[in-house]
Amino acid sequence: MSMKKDKQYKLDIIPGIVLAAFSIFYMLQIPKVRVFKSLGATPLTNHFVPYLWGGCMLALSLWLVIRGVMKYNRLKKQNALPPSESFFAVLWDKREVVFSFIALALYVGFMESIGFVITTCIYTFVQILILTPRERWAKNFLPALIIALVTGFLLFYVFKVMLNVLLPVGIYGMGL
Amino acid sequence: MILEGILAVCQPLTILWIAIGVVVGIIFGAIPGLTATMAIVMFLPVTYSMSASQGIAMLMALYIGGISGGLISAILLNIPGTPSSVATCFDGKPMANKGQAGRALGTGVVFSFVGTLIGIGILMVLAPVLCAFALKFQAYEYCALALFSLSMVVALTGTDMPKGLISAVLGALLATVGLAPIDSRPRFTFDMYQLNNGFALVVLLIGLFAISEVMSFAESVRKKEDFSIEQNVKMKGAGFSLAEFIMQIPNAIVSALIGVGIGILPGIGGGVSCMISYTVSKNTSKHRELYGTGIMDGIVASETANNATIGGAVIPLLSLGIPGDPATAMLLGGLMIHNVAPGPLIYEKNGAVVYAIFTAMLIAAVMMLLFMLWGMRFFVSVLKVPKNYLLPIVMVLCGIGAIGNANQIFDTYVMVGFGLMAFLMIKAKIPTVPMILGFILGPTFEQNLRRVSQLASSDPFWNHPIFCVLIVATVLVVIFSVRANLKDAAREDSNE
Numbered sequence: 001m002s003m004k005k006d007k008q009y010k011l012d013i014i015p016g017i018v019l020a021a022f023s024i025f026y027m028l029q030i031p032k033v034r035v036f037k038s039l040g041a042t043p044l045t046n047h048f049v050p051y052l053w054g055g056c057m058l059a060l061s062l063w064l065v066i067r068g069v070m071k072y073n074r075l076k077k078q079n080a081l082p083p084s085e086s087f088f089a090v091l092w093d094k095r096e097v098v099f100s101f102i103a104l105a106l107y108v109g110f111m112e113s114i115g116f117v118i119t120t121c122i123y124t125f126v127q128i129l130i131l132t133p134r135e136r137w138a139k140n141f142l143p144a145l146i147i148a149l150v151t152g153f154l155l156f157y158v159f160k161v162m163l164n165v166l167l168p169v170g171i172y173g174m175g176l
Numbered sequence: 177m178i179l180e181g182i183l184a185v186c187q188p189l190t191i192l193w194i195a196i197g198v199v200v201g202i203i204f205g206a207i208p209g210l211t212a213t214m215a216i217v218m219f220l221p222v223t224y225s226m227s228a229s230q231g232i233a234m235l236m237a238l239y240i241g242g243i244s245g246g247l248i249s250a251i252l253l254n255i256p257g258t259p260s261s262v263a264t265c266f267d268g269k270p271m272a273n274k275g276q277a278g279r280a281l282g283t284g285v286v287f288s289f290v291g292t293l294i295g296i297g298i299l300m301v302l303a304p305v306l307c308a309f310a311l312k313f314q315a316y317e318y319c320a321l322a323l324f325s326l327s328m329v330v331a332l333t334g335t336d337m338p339k340g341l342i343s344a345v346l347g348a349l350l351a352t353v354g355l356a357p358i359d360s361r362p363r364f365t366f367d368m369y370q371l372n373n374g375f376a377l378v379v380l381l382i383g384l385f386a387i388s389e390v391m392s393f394a395e396s397v398r399k400k401e402d403f404s405i406e407q408n409v410k411m412k413g414a415g416f417s418l419a420e421f422i423m424q425i426p427n428a429i430v431s432a433l434i435g436v437g438i439g440i441l442p443g444i445g446g447g448v449s450c451m452i453s454y455t456v457s458k459n460t461s462k463h464r465e466l467y468g469t470g471i472m473d474g475i476v477a478s479e480t481a482n483n484a485t486i487g488g489a490v491i492p493l494l495s496l497g498i499p500g501d502p503a504t505a506m507l508l509g510g511l512m513i514h515n516v517a518p519g520p521l522i523y524e525k526n527g528a529v530v531y532a533i534f535t536a537m538l539i540a541a542v543m544m545l546l547f548m549l550w551g552m553r554f555f556v557s558v559l560k561v562p563k564n565y566l567l568p569i570v571m572v573l574c575g576i577g578a579i580g581n582a583n584q585i586f587d588t589y590v591m592v593g594f595g596l597m598a599f600l601m602i603k604a605k606i607p608t609v610p611m612i613l614g615f616i617l618g619p620t621f622e623q624n625l626r627r628v629s630q631l632a633s634s635d636p637f638w639n640h641p642i643f644c645v646l647i648v649a650t651v652l653v654v655i656f657s658v659r660a661n662l663k664d665a666a667r668e669d670s671n672e
Contacts, residue, residue, distance in 0.1 A: 008605070015604040019342060026349065029364055036359030044629040046356035046363060049622040053349045060342045067338070096394040101596060104387070108575065108588035124568045131390075131397055131564035143565070151569055159576050163218050166583040167576065 008082075009075065012068030019061035027054040099130050115170020116160070121152035181531025184229035185539065193226065194536055197234040198543045201241020205248070206555075208255040208386045208570060209577015211378055212242020216506040220513070228514035228529055233536035235510045239503055240292060240540040243446060243486055244548065247284035247479055248555050252277060253570065255385045259377050260446030260485070262612055263454040263478035265385070270470030277556050282415030283472050284479045285548040287428055291480035292541040294432035295439065295487020299494075300534050306488075307495040310440045315627035316637060320646035321441065322621035325448055327650045329610045330657040331455045335665040337658070339606045347614025348621075350375055357623035370586035375594075377447065379587050380615055382574040383594020384608045390567045391599045397564075414549060420472065427457055427473055428480040435481035439488020445501040446482040446489075447616055451609070453481035459656060465664070490537075494518050494530060 027050070035045045075081045091098060107123035125148035132140045159165040184190070197219070204215035215238045223231030246261030251268030264284060271280035298306070313321070326344065333340020353364045354374025365371040431453035438449035457477035458467040467474050489500040490507075497518035499505035511518055516526045523530055548555075558566070578587040598608055628637075637643055 011604050015339075015342075015600075015606060019346075023349075026364075033356070033363045034361050036361055042358060042626040042630045043632075044626045046359055046361050046626075049618075049625065050349075050352050050363065053345055053352065053618070056345045057342065057349060060338055060345060063338055064342070094395060096397045097391045097599070100391060100394045101592070101599075104571065104592050104595070108585070108592055111575075111588065112585045120572050124572060127390075127568035127571065128564055131394055131567060133398055140564075147565055147569070151572055155572060155576060159580070165218075165576060165580040167579060168585060 009068045009071035012064045012071065016061045016064030016068060020058055020065065023054050023057035023061060027051065027058070030054065096130055100127065103127055103130060111170070112168045113170055116167040117152045117156045117169075118171060120155065121148045124148035124151045177527040178531045180528040181229075181533075182535045184227075184528060184532045185233055185535040187230075190230045190233050190536075191539065193230050193234040194237040194540050195543055195547075197237025198241040198540050198547055201238040201243075202245035202248075202544070202547060202551075204238075205242040205245020205257045205261075207573050207577070208249050208253070208257055209378060209382050209574040210580065211258045211503075211577075212239050213501075213503040213506060214577070214580055215242045216503055216510070220506060220510055223510060224513065228516060229532040229536070231514050232510060232516065232529065232533055233540075235507055236533060236536045237540040237543070239507060240483075240486060240537065240544055242503070243482055244285070244288045244292075244544050246482075247288065247475075248281065248548075249570075251280045251284060251475075252555065252558050253566075254389050255570065256381060258446070259381055259612070259616075260450055260482035261478065262381070262385075262447060262609065263450040264475055264482075266454065266468050266478070266609075267470050267472075267474030270468065271472075271475070272559065274470050276415070276470065277559055278552060279415030279472075280470075280475055281552050281555060282413070282549070283424075283475045285545060285552070286414050286416075286421070287424070287476045287480045288483040288548075289541055289545040290428050291432050291435060291483030292486060292537070292544070294429070294480070295436055295484035295490075296534065296537050296541065297487070298436050298484075299487040299491050299537075303491045303495050306436075306440050306491050310442075310492055311496075312642060313441055314640075315624045315631060316635075316640040316643040317646070318441075318620060319624035319628050320643045320650070321444070322617045322624065324646045324650045324653070325444070325452060325617050326613065326621065327653045327657070328452050328455045329613050330654055330661070331459055332451065332610050332613065333607060333661065335661060336605065336607075337661055339604075340610045343601065343606050343608060344610035344614035347380075347611035347616075348618030349614075350380070350611075351615045351618035352622070357619060358626055368586075370584055373582065374619075375590060375615075376578075376581045376587060377612075377615065378581050379578050379591050380594055381612070382578055382591050383596075384598045384611065386570060386574045387591070387595025388598040388602055388608070390571055391595070392602075393563055393567055416472065424472060424476045427476050430460075431457060431477045431480040432484035435484030436488035436491075438481075439485035439500060440491045442492060442498050442500040444620065445616070446485040447612065449485045449488075450478040450482040451613055453477045459653075459660065464660065465667075487537075490533075494522055494533070495520065 030047050030050045033046055035047065103123060103126050107119050111119045125144050128144040128147065129137060156167060160167040200219065201212060201215050204210040205212060216235055219238055223234055243258060243260050246257035247264045249255050249257040250261040250264040251272055254265050254269040256262045256265055268280045268284065271277065329340065329344040351374065353371055355372055356363050362372060434453040434456060435449045438444045438452065454474055454477045457473055458464050461473060489504045492498040492500055493504045493508060499508045508518060516529050574591065575588050578591045579585060581587055601608055
């Protein structure tokens with residue numbers, strides 16, 4: 001396997017640990033799957049392939065951790081370790097991403113109870129503002145509002161009314 | 177019979193339905209999350225009151241339009257409209273970024289047409305022969321084919337092989353969620369009935385491509401001055417010269433043959449064919465290092481293959497009554513609704529309808545070419561829409577696609593989960609594309625491996641020459657790809 005010589009040892013160690021933990025969790029779930037033993041059962045049961053993939057994942061993620069540690073040791077010897085950044089500083093630097101994920105999660109989380117139209121209008125409006133630099137908010141406020149309203153109602157009409165996709169009506173449905 | 181079939185389609189009303197089908201299909205294909213299958217599902221009831229030739233012609237038009245439309249969002253937004261256009265993103269988006277969106281679209285459209293024509297041509301001439309070949313594919317052969325296709329992952333991993341392999345294994349691992357193949361025991365469902373059918377490919381694609389695209393834009397919000405992608409898009413003809421077209425013919429023929437070959441084998445589909453043909457084209461090219469930087473060859477390979485898969489998928493559908501993917505399964509339903517029974521006797525019992533289908537497919541392919549070439553200026557204008565307005569609307573459409581896939585809200589939660597996973601993978605420099613191959617091929621591999629385990633004692637592998645050839649080919653592909661990747665990694669390290 002190739003040994004890349006970049007300096008980003010954290011990008012090997014952290015994903016390696018997370019994926020190793022995930023593969024261990026995954027393999028611990030396998031014995032809970034019921035095996036079919038009646039007529040027509042296959043010699044390789046429904047546990048075999050999950051163990052195969054889980055084992056491969058564990059081996060590859062451990063390799064990633066080892067590779068990261070080796071990179072770290074090499075950089076430490078050369079006194080070339082990159083400066084570390086605070087986790088919260090990184091998170092704040094990516095605040096638009098964090099807010100986008102929160103907006104998206106709230107959107108899908110409340111869609112069923114509140115309804116497609118209202119959540120879509122709010123989400124579209126909020127997401128447009130998140131993706132717009134703050135100094136341009138005043139200029140973009142009204143267009144964002146109009147686009148959000150048109151998107152919510154138009155898409156509901158096209159997909160729910162015309163194409164019969166089961167979009168949740170929620171509170172909006174009570175008024176229909 | 178041939179004339180009767182042609183005349184049945186060449187009626188003004190039937191041609192109008194084909195035109196509507198192509199346009200609707202292109203729209204469904206172009207919107208991320210909506211697929212050709214969904215278009216066929218939604219418009220199947222519309223065909224109830226039509227004659228057999230009209231209804232089937234419209235369904236075929238939806239299928240062709242749906243597969244072809246996927247290239248639009250793949251090139252313009254880096255979000256594949258359908259699973260069949262995943263590989264189109266690799267070179268399509270870099271071309272659009274270089275101001276060559278028109279050229280990329282033109283290439284995609286013209287070679288989609290070429291792929292469809294080759295697919296239909298092979299369907300018309302070689303259907304019985306290819307069906308006999310497809311029937312030779314049993315558990316051993318499918319198992320080896322899945323392994324062979326998975327070996328392509330090595331070529332797609334890029335210079336960091338362990339991370340690429342992790343991505344592919346993660347895809348295969350996610351595909352184990354749901355009812356197990358053969359014995360249908362629920363696995364990793366945590367008593368959630370919504371997971372019984374496993375994760376849907378389209379939901380995974382939305383998470384991997386659409387959400388990660390929105391997040392990548394969100395990351396750069398404070399650095400951006402201009403919010404449109406490209407203001408200076410030059411358009412001239414189809415975007416490329418005749419000499420360039422001629423140069424791409426060998427690439428297109430190889431890709432079309434791969435597309436047809438994958439198409440006739442049930443359960444694999446256009447998503448795999450476009451990636452395999454892209455990999456083959458890259459591995460056999462003299463300038464493999466340029467793939468992914470925005471060259472025509474990549475788009476030609478992907479688009480020719482995925483459209484040729486249409487012809488390939490229709491071969492077992494008509495001759496054996498076996499649908500190869502969800503879209504052809506819906507087409508099978510459409511045929512039965514119109515009293516056409518696919519199978520070995522279809523040429524005798526419904527010969528006119530078969531020729532009507534061939535004619536409708538040809539007309540739909542021509543209309544797809546005309547509509548998409550004509551609409552290119554409009555498609556490219558999408559690039560002039562500020563992304564801070566465009567991407568939220570795309571996200572809402574993706575949410576609708578996720579819900580529409582199985583009519584359950586639960587898929588939108590999964591979509592967000594996959595989006596977060598994709599974002600973290602990108603941050604960790606883990607490629608996301610190998611995951612798609614792992615996800616598609618994992619179940620095929622498992623199902624056939626378990627069937628092989630049943631057969632091995634009574635029917636050893638040396639009785640299966642296709643299996644042996646595919647295993648040898650797999651080993652060769654792995655060796656060749658590992659060598660090429662190590663060379664690329666060494667070159668990259670020396671450049672750093």
